[in-house]
Amino acid sequence: MNNKLYVFGGGTNTALTDRYVYDIQKDAWDTVASVEVDNKTISVYGGNSIKLNEDEMLVIGGFNKEVYDWAVSNLGSLKEQELADFKAKYFGADVAEFKWNNQILVYNAKTNTWRSIGQIPFNAPCGEGLVYAGDSIISINGEVKPGVRSNRIYQGFIVK
Template sequence: MSLVIDSIADLPVGIKHGVGGLIDNKIYAGLGSAGKQFFLLDLNHPELSWQCAPEFPGVARDDAAYAVCNDKLYVFSGAGIEPNKTHPTVLLDSWVFDSSKNSWNQLEETLPIGLLGASCASLSSGEIVCFGGYRKETFDDFVEQLSHINIELEPEKHKQLLTQFMSQEIADYGWNQNILKFTPSDNLWSVIGENPFPANCGAGIAQSGNVITLVEGEIKPGLRSLQTKQYDCSGATSVKGIECSSIVSVDYEHEGLAGHFVGTVGQNIYVYGGAYFIGSWNNLKTGKLYTHQGLQKHFTNKVWKFDGESWCFAGEFGEGLAYGISLCSDQCMYIIGGENNLGEAQKRCYTLS
């Protein structure tokens, strides 16, 4: 069966590092490079193109964790500049967009940890599970130090700080190793297990019932995981995780992906795009912990298919993109916005079926 990719209406503005959801046959997308803007595309009336939805009332943010649960879009954490601050920090607030009321509301509870770059999915039980996420203290301290350096006047000082930060071991970044569960009915967070694999940021996520598949993602800044993992989240206080076949098993030059588009179409999981640094794994193997130093970020245009047992190459599509929004219906995956190799936020949107 051949892969079919079609265009749908362009976004009003380019969106990368944003959030989105598919609710009642409407696509919602915004935040990230769109600031507080939020849009909807009614798939029942595509001739209307994208419309303005209620503006996000919180701090503008990048790379928030998000998921649709019970026809509501939940947005957790992200990085943004809070009032009275001059540089981004990892945010600890949570928001929900209720499509039936067409409005945003902030949840009262503060997040137990930061979830910048985490991956979330809604379970069949009506709960949300979260994997990974940047450690708030690590991020905040590093960005604050950077904010005190004038790059033009102090280039060596900037380079020294960057090199020092990027040359740490994987475990030193302290990314979230717990698997968290959020129960919307009572707004409670709980830990349901410890991830047996290195914690990720920017991993692709797919869900089937209570089984979650996590595809690659960063394991430290600049270095991508080569693993595909599956987690059985049906237990109330335990999670079973297994390692699956990996893309590198069919492409030995594969360097892992972050910010890729992932979705389930039919019985298969599809992965399109994503970004990585060619040579990063070779640098690690030779003892260079600053694995992407001097390397150019590559945006791939490859499409991969996972049937639950093995990966195969499914084709190539247009230019390489990453850091957009991927959403799924039973028939197709929606590819919303993203970033190209020039760092430009994209307006274009597609369906993959």
């Protein structure tokens, strides 16, 4: 947006909540507002975004930081039967137990603020395709829990 690149989150052995903006013209990085709604930090690692206009982007999805960090720690430290048992329980868990971000988030670069405009009416995706076409937003596939991809496509409309 506005010749700037925004980066929110990421991860390795932990879900990161870092947030940066790169000004292409100045060749400089700076920090921007935390992804926070109602005083709660939200991880958007694994989520996707679309540019709504010159000042705003919409973000859907994102892993729950606490669940992600706990799982990665266990997957990297447990051995043999303990690891096998953990994998069976973790990967067999219900979608709701992963607590992925279901808020529809909007970041405003002009005011450097976040807000929620509601919740998605389907399982929160990570790694989905997100397309803005005309007055509609299309969410294509994505994981609904680790290792399980959805074959569903959802469409929502922007009311102006």
